[in-house]
Amino acid sequence: NAGVTQTPKFQVLKTGQSMTLQCAQDMNHNSMYWYRQDPGMGLRLIYYSASEGTTDKGEVPNGYNVSRLNKREFSLRLESAAPSQTSVYFCASGGLAGDIEQFFGPGTRLTVL
């Protein structure tokens, strides 16, 4: 089992460029999440999907969109990147409705110039 995988691991964008962060899990979890982590701010929830076909906003959704493509995959899109979106992005799965543990992917380090 690969657990939660994310691509890419690193990315540098220019202001205004767009990109999609990919996430996949092979643990048959219903719920999936996207977080960003900034120094001194902890993990902040961007969007989550409690089940296939549903998505909901988290604490900091502005500037992002998500797609729950199927049960395994949950992508995060930046339509027009801004320097304030420079961060480490983590995808996670599990943690709701009986899946006690939330498993995290390895993260994507994004820099927006």
Place this chain on the structure above:
Amino acid sequence: QKEVEQNSGPLSVPEGAIASLNCTYSDRGSQSFFWYRQYSGKSPELIMFIYSNGDKEDGRFTAQLNKASQYVSLLIRDSQPSDSATYLCAVSSVTDKLIFGTGTRLQVFP
């Protein structure tokens, strides 16, 4: 706004000592409490969870929960340099998502 608060540290303890990490939360409806460990440059990993008041032990780790005081702690006995990491407290209600604290950085020195 539901909040989870932790002292950012660093908390420095000598090898072999007990490290005590603390967390307070604001939502009295919270029912599930988690401790994650995050090494520098890595992703968080779950080390303990607790639902009921009292203590829960797992090896060198003990989680303590006091719902009346809205307080959860993590004790690490016989601390090792390999325990040096940031420890994240996370809290949720039954049907809600996790709310994370900002983490406490622990340094264990030989």
